[in-house]
Amino acid sequence: MQDEYRTVAREGVHETEISRSRFLCALAPAATEEEAQAFLARVRKEHPTASHNCYAYVIGADASVQKAGDDGEPGGTAGVPMLQMLTRRDMRYVVAVVTRYYGGVKLGAGGLIRAYGGAVGEALDALGTVTRRRFRLATVTVDHGRAGKMENDLRATGREVRDVRYAEAVTIEIGLPEGDVDRFRSWLADVSAGTAGFELGGEAYG
Numbered sequence: 001m002q003d004e005y006r007t008v009a010r011e012g013v014h015e016t017e018i019s020r021s022r023f024l025c026a027l028a029p030a031a032t033e034e035e036a037q038a039f040l041a042r043v044r045k046e047h048p049t050a051s052h053n054c055y056a057y058v059i060g061a062d063a064s065v066q067k068a069g070d071d072g073e074p075g076g077t078a079g080v081p082m083l084q085m086l087t088r089r090d091m092r093y094v095v096a097v098v099t100r101y102y103g104g105v106k107l108g109a110g111g112l113i114r115a116y117g118g119a120v121g122e123a124l125d126a127l128g129t130v131t132r133r134r135f136r137l138a139t140v141t142v143d144h145g146r147a148g149k150m151e152n153d154l155r156a157t158g159r160e161v162r163d164v165r166y167a168e169a170v171t172i173e174i175g176l177p178e179g180d181v182d183r184f185r186s187w188l189a190d191v192s193a194g195t196a197g198f199e200l201g202g203e204a205y206g
Contacts, residue, residue: 003178004133005061005092005205014123018115020103021051025123027096033059033067036095043097051102054078054116057095058086061134061205073100073116077109081117089124096120135160135175137201138184142170146192153191159184160206169197175206 011028026043030036036057044053052071056079059065066087068079082096098119107115142150147170154161160175176184181200188196 004131006090006129006131007093008091008124009128009130012123012127014119014126016115016119016122017103018118019105019107019111021105021107021115022099022101022103023115023119024099024101025096025119026099027094027120027123027127029093030057030059030095031093033057033065036067039095040097043099047099049101050099052078052100053097054082054100055095055097056080056082056086056120058083058092061092061132063087063092073112074109077112078116081113082120085117085120085124089121089129091124091129096123132205133177134203134205135177136181137162137204138174138176138181139197139199139201140172140174140188141197141199142172142192143195144170146195147172150192150196157187173201175204178203 007029008027013024013026015022015024028039030039036059040055047053052073054069054071054073056068066083068083070078082098086094086096098116151161151164151172154174161172162175163173165171185198188198
C-alpha cells in the first residue's frame with residue numbers, strides 16, 4: 001500500500017483560452033468511481049452547449065482505477081493526456097473534466113494533446129494539491145483523572161487526536177504513523193504508569 005498520495009485541495013474550475021477555444025478544467029476530489037461519474041454528469045449538465053466534456057479520473061491510493069474519455073475529440077487527444085497529467089503528478093482520488101467551447105480554429109492532434117493535458121496541469125497549480133499520509137487508527141482508554149493531561153500530552157507531542165469520548169472511562173481516538181506504533185506503546189505505558197489501555201484499529205489516510 002502507498003504510504004502517501006496527493007489529491008486536489010478543493011473542488012474548482014480553471015479556464016484557459018487556446019486559439020480562440022475556451023478550455024474549462026473542473027477538478028474535484030472523488031473517493032469512489034461513482035463520485036467521479038456523478039461529478040462528470042454534473043459538469044455536463046452545467047455546460048450542455050459545450051463542444052466537448054472530456055474527462056479523466058484516478059481512484060485508489062495505488063491508482064487502481066484509471067479512466068478517461070475523449071467525448072468526440074479524436075481518439076487519444078483529450079482524455080488520455082488528461083489522465084497522464086494526473087498520474088505524472090501522482091494525483092489520486094481525483095476527477096478532472098475539461099469542457100471545450102470550440103473557437104473555430106482547428107488545433108490538430110498535437111495541439112489538442114497539449115491543450116487538454118495543459119489545462120489539467122494549470123488547474124492543479126491554480127487550485128493546489130494536498131498530501132495525505134497513511135496512518136493506523138488507535139484507541140487509548142484512560143480514567144477520568146488522567147484524561148485531561150493525557151489529551152494535552154498527546155497534542156503536545158504532535159499526535160493527531162481524532163475524537164474524545166467520555167463514558168465510564170475516557171476513550172481517545174488517535175492516528176499514528178505505521179512506524180510509530182511500538183514507540184507510542186512505550187511512551188503511553190510510561191506517561192500513564194501502565195494504566196492506559198491501547199488498541200490498534202484499521203488504516204486510514206489523513
